[in-house]
Amino acid sequence: MVTSPAGIASTVINVKGLTNRFGQQVVHDHLDLEVRQREILGVVGGSGTGKSVLLRSLVGLHTPNEGTVEIFGQQLQSLNPSQRSALERRLGVLFQGGALFTSLTLLENVALPLIEHIKLSRSDAEHLARTKLALVGLPADSADKYPAMLSGGMVKRAALARALVLDPEILFLDEPTSGLDPIGAAAFDQLIVTLRNALGFTVFLVTHDLDTLYTACDRVAVLADRKVLITDTMARVEAVNNDWIKAYFHGPRGRKARTAANSEKEV
Numbered sequence: 270m271v272t273s274p275a276g277i278a279s280t281v282i283n284v285k286g287l288t289n290r291f292g293q294q295v296v297h298d299h300l301d302l303e304v305r306q307r308e309i310l311g312v313v314g315g316s317g318t319g320k321s322v323l324l325r326s327l328v329g330l331h332t333p334n335e336g337t338v339e340i341f342g343q344q345l346q347s348l349n350p351s352q353r354s355a356l357e358r359r360l361g362v363l364f365q366g367g368a369l370f371t372s373l374t375l376l377e378n379v380a381l382p383l384i385e386h387i388k389l390s391r392s393d394a395e396h397l398a399r400t401k402l403a404l405v406g407l408p409a410d411s412a413d414k415y416p417a418m419l420s421g422g423m424v425k426r427a428a429l430a431r432a433l434v435l436d437p438e439i440l441f442l443d444e445p446t447s448g449l450d451p452i453g454a455a456a457f458d459q460l461i462v463t464l465r466n467a468l469g470f471t472v473f474l475v476t477h478d479l480d481t482l483y484t485a486c487d488r489v490a491v492l493a494d495r496k497v498l499i500t501d502t503m504a505r506v507e508a509v510n511n512d513w514i515k516a517y518f519h520g521p522r523g524r525k526a527r528t529a530a531n532s533e534k535e536v
């Protein structure tokens with residue numbers, strides 16, 4: 270994590286008083302959250318607590334009813350369209366399911382943002398796209414395949430390559446390991462950590478995967494009661510006296526994930 274001379278990590282996302290409503294349903298009620306530079310922040314909470322809506326509010330795909338979202342010190346809602354698109358280029362997003370275009374090859378999928386957003390020629394874009402596919406561990410011959418021809422893990426990696434193609438400073442991941450088997454999920458978690466260490470981006474990661482929380486995240490934010498209940502290290506989050514936290518982290522799956530993460534650290 271990058272720290273200032275005073276030893277305090279700088280904040281890259283600052284959410285204040287965020288309120289999101291759909292009709293009568295209040296999903297977020299004056300929610301606050303800070304994300305620090307270079308950290309991997311895991312966002313967790315029961316189903317329907319608004320994790321995806323939060324992610325969408327941060328990347329500008331959902332306009333909140335109230336509150337402010339500041340990214341790199343710029344308030345999203347106050348930006349004009351060109352400032353907004355300049356900011357959006359500094360963000361990479363991997364949606365649940367990968368969301369690749371099924372009619373395009375992996376290479377075409379990954380090259381597309383380079384052609385559309387920074388107007389690279391097709392050959393330059395494809396050259397760069399090949400390097401990104403290699404970066405996420407895909408074999409060279411996968412470039413000309415269509416998403417339907419690949420395993421779920423390979424599709425996730427290709428979607429990650431596309432999310433990284435403009436060298437984002439913040440990477441947003443929505444349930445990146447859902448649908449992967451445990452070995453594929455663990456490999457994907459490790460890939461995220463390795464890439465963050467090598468490239469230095471910040472990660473905002475929505476997940477239900479306890480193994481991801483224990484092995485990949487520096488801090489965890491728990492969504493409950495329409496707010497962020499706590500944002501802290503796993504050790505401190507586990508100790509909070511809250512019914513959902515107790516059921517989630519101290520249930521059999523939580524215990525298993527914690528034991529596995531501890532034994533990995535000892536190896």
Ligand SMILES: Nc1ncnc2c1ncn2[C@@H]1O[C@H](COP(=O)(O)OP(=O)(O)OP(=O)(O)O)[C@@H](O)[C@H]1O
Binds near residue numbers: 291296318319320323
């Ligand atoms: N566009 C929308 N219109 C109406 N309601 C919505 C919309 N988007 C989200 N919601 C509602 O907001 C609530 C939070 O949704 P969200 O998808 O953020 O939850 P989540 O915490 O990500 O859930 P899960 O863990 O099940 O994926 C849900 O009740 C959902 O139905």
